[in-house]
Amino acid sequence: MKVLVPVKRVIDYNVRPRVKADQSGVDLANVKMAMNPFDEISIEEAVRMKEKGLATEVVVVSIGPAQAQETIRVGLAMGADRGILVQTDANVEPLAVAKILAKIVEAEQPGLVIAGKQAIDDDSNATGQMLAALLGWPQGTFASAVAKDGETLKVTREIDGGLQTLALQLPAVVTTDLRLNEPRFASLPNIMKAKKKPIDTKSPADYGVDIAPRLSVVKVAEPKKREAGEKVADVDALITKLKSVGAI
Amino acid sequence: MAVLVLAEHSNAALNDVTAKTVAAAQAFGGDIDVLVAGHNAGAAAQAAGKLAGVRKVIHVEGEAFDHGIAEAIEALVVPLMGGYDAFFAPATSIGKNAAPRIAAKLDVMQVSEITKVIDASTFERPIYAGNAIMTVKSSDAKKVITVRGTAFQAVASTGSASVETAAAPAGPFKSAFVSAEIAKSDRPELASAKRVVSGGRALASAEQFNAVILPLADKLGAGVGASRAAVDAGYAPNDYQVGQTGKVVAPELYVAIGISGAIQHLAGMKDSKIIVAINKDEEAPIFQIADYSLVGDLFKIVPELTSKL
Numbered sequence: 001m002k003v004l005v006p007v008k009r010v011i012d013y014n015v016r017p018r019v020k021a022d023q024s025g026v027d028l029a030n031v032k033m034a035m036n037p038f039d040e041i042s043i044e045e046a047v048r049m050k051e052k053g054l055a056t057e058v059v060v061v062s063i064g065p066a067q068a069q070e071t072i073r074v075g076l077a078m079g080a081d082r083g084i085l086v087q088t089d090a091n092v093e094p095l096a097v098a099k100i101l102a103k104i105v106e107a108e109q110p111g112l113v114i115a116g117k118q119a120i121d122d123d124s125n126a127t128g129q130m131l132a133a134l135l136g137w138p139q140g141t142f143a144s145a146v147a148k149d150g151e152t153l154k155v156t157r158e159i160d161g162g163l164q165t166l167a168l169q170l171p172a173v174v175t176t177d178l179r180l181n182e183p184r185f186a187s188l189p190n191i192m193k194a195k196k197k198p199i200d201t202k203s204p205a206d207y208g209v210d211i212a213p214r215l216s217v218v219k220v221a222e223p224k225k226r227e228a229g230e231k232v233a234d235v236d237a238l239i240t241k242l243k244s245v246g247a248i
Numbered sequence: 249m250a251v252l253v254l255a256e257h258s259n260a261a262l263n264d265v266t267a268k269t270v271a272a273a274q275a276f277g278g279d280i281d282v283l284v285a286g287h288n289a290g291a292a293a294q295a296a297g298k299l300a301g302v303r304k305v306i307h308v309e310g311e312a313f314d315h316g317i318a319e320a321i322e323a324l325v326v327p328l329m330g331g332y333d334a335f336f337a338p339a340t341s342i343g344k345n346a347a348p349r350i351a352a353k354l355d356v357m358q359v360s361e362i363t364k365v366i367d368a369s370t371f372e373r374p375i376y377a378g379n380a381i382m383t384v385k386s387s388d389a390k391k392v393i394t395v396r397g398t399a400f401q402a403v404a405s406t407g408s409a410s411v412e413t414a415a416a417p418a419g420p421f422k423s424a425f426v427s428a429e430i431a432k433s434d435r436p437e438l439a440s441a442k443r444v445v446s447g448g449r450a451l452a453s454a455e456q457f458n459a460v461i462l463p464l465a466d467k468l469g470a471g472v473g474a475s476r477a478a479v480d481a482g483y484a485p486n487d488y489q490v491g492q493t494g495k496v497v498a499p500e501l502y503v504a505i506g507i508s509g510a511i512q513h514l515a516g517m518k519d520s521k522i523i524v525a526i527n528k529d530e531e532a533p534i535f536q537i538a539d540y541s542l543v544g545d546l547f548k549i550v551p552e553l554t555s556k557l
């Protein structure tokens with residue numbers, strides 16, 4: 001079974017994003033970029049499936065600028081086999097990403113797609129579900145455990161109130177949550193090896209997908225600032241304060 | 249114009265977030281119908297009919313709906329959308345799971361977790377863990393929206409809409425329910441609790457989390473939350489996680505105990521009315537947004553606070 005893993009190049013999660021003064025967006029110039037953290041978890045899961053003999057090949061796909069190639073290389077260094085870069089400088093919305101991925105699925109015929117549950121830049125939490133719908137596949141979103149059992153995949157999901165386990169008929173789409181695994185660090189020899197692994201470069205037009213955005217950005221603003229309050233000396237002072245504002 | 253709102257419910261009762269989603273739909277405008285898809289969900293359908301401003305309730309029975317199976321919700325909603333201009337779902341685990349499938353089938357780009365409706369095509373939503381607020385205008389003919397409940401005031405239960413029944417879509421679906429582990433608790437539900445007490449990595453074990461955090465929560469009648477670090481380490485269950493990728497809460501009172509205040513955590517709680525932080529590190533970022541900051545050892549402070557309340 002081939003596993004396809006879509007990965008997005010996003011702002012590093014340690015960086016505090018800054019809104020541009022003209023409110024046109026978030027300033028990404030000279031900002032450290034990295035693989036979306038959920039996508040590292042997806043790669044880890046796919047590579048583990050390969051190590052267990054459950055998957056035959058792991059293909060990493062990214063839709064983004066030329067630099068997204070570096071993001072794909074990170075996946076290859078973690079153990080994926082090859083990459084596909086769908087190169088564009090445009091901002092591609094989840095719906096268009098899902099359409100491109102659906103075309104790649106048609107061409108590659110994977111048995112499983114493992115995406116992240118959410119990209120930490122747009123916070124959409126939509127692409128995996130959209131892809132599943134376009135393909136008519138079942139989905140196991142927000143996965144905290146995945147187990148393959150013949151032609152079904154058991155997915156344990158983090159839901160409101162607890163956990164739910166579903167049995168999906170393969171092929172299927174899984175989206176990863178934080179507790180699924182702890183991604184490995186790529187070793188130096190593996191980083192070197194990854195340089196020789198193939199990456200195909202394509203364009204959205206190669207897949208005949210219209211990537212024109214459906215949402216236009218009116219503005220991107222700073223959130224309301226919360227002022228720091230006051231230090232209280234001890235528990236008694238805290239209780240007095242909370243009583244005075246009616247919080248207790 | 250007409251809006252179809254997906255109800256969140258437990259079959260026996262309507263979840264509070266449904267009334268908040270209806271409020272968002274009212275801001276959008278037009279007639280509002282509420283879809284109650286469930287299993288023995290008559291009581292929830294009746295409750296939905298009482299929500300102010302609702303035109304009618306569509307009640308659909310099916311076992312798949314008991315488990316929020318996304319394909320079943322998609323198969324039910326997509327054919328109904330011929331009669332609607334917008335689909336609104338709460339940004340809960342069920343809504344987030346199903347709504348994008350509906351959007352893709354309608355060839356619409358979903359607007360996720362809106363916090364404000366500006367007009368019938370313009371919405372505000374937080375991005376980058378709430379470090380920026382984006383205003384977007386949708387050019388799609390129909391809108392598919394998920395709603396952040398904490399940003400809207402629930403409508404009252406003063407209505408009297410009629411309840412219609414409709415047929416469930418024929419299965420089978422390619423995903424089947426196997427099991428669920430849902431913790432039963434007498435404490436208020438985290439997402440809608442008026443007060444929340446959260447613990448972080450500093451609690452250092454599940455035993456200490458339970459021994460320190462829970463008595464304070466019980467004294468305050470509060471829901472219980474946690475940071476990702478506390479959840480990852482197994483001190484608290486997964487669904488206690490508050491933050492960018494966990495639950496978003498905005499209670500009257502939020503007490504952060506042994507939590508440093510990473511941006512991903514703040515994303516889930518910084519709209520709380522009053523924030524209390526207890527941390528031994530004077531420089532902890534959580535103090536930059538707290539109304540009342542108490543510097544010191546939580547293992548001394550929290551038991552004292554609990555006993556004095």
Ligand SMILES: Cc1cc2nc3c(=O)[nH]c(=O)nc-3n(C[C@H](O)[C@H](O)[C@H](O)COP(=O)(O)OP(=O)(O)OC[C@H]3O[C@@H](n4cnc5c(N)ncnc54)[C@H](O)[C@@H]3O)c2cc1C
Pocket residue numbers: 013037038120447448449450474475476477478489490491492493494495505506507508509510511512513516526527528529532544545546547
């Ligand atoms: C993709 C992604 C998504 C994430 N999503 C979330 C999310 O949704 N929610 C979330 O919370 N995090 C999230 N995180 C993690 C986040 O970045 C932080 O790692 C996490 O919030 C830290 O948890 P913490 O504050 O409990 O731990 P720490 O940062 O380790 O802080 C522990 C604090 O306890 C204090 N302390 C220690 N001992 C005591 C004592 N005896 N008394 C008083 N204080 C004490 C310390 O001074 C410190 O400030 C995410 C990260 C990533 C990469």
Ligand SMILES: Nc1ncnc2c1ncn2[C@@H]1O[C@H](COP(=O)(O)O)[C@@H](O)[C@H]1O
Pocket residue numbers: 005006007008009036038039061062063064092094097114115116117118119120122123124125126127128
């Ligand atoms: N441009 C992209 N290229 C590749 N994968 C993407 C892209 N955008 C989103 N994804 C995938 O979809 C997931 C969810 O993203 P989102 O729906 O934007 O929150 C990510 O974790 C990735 O797995």
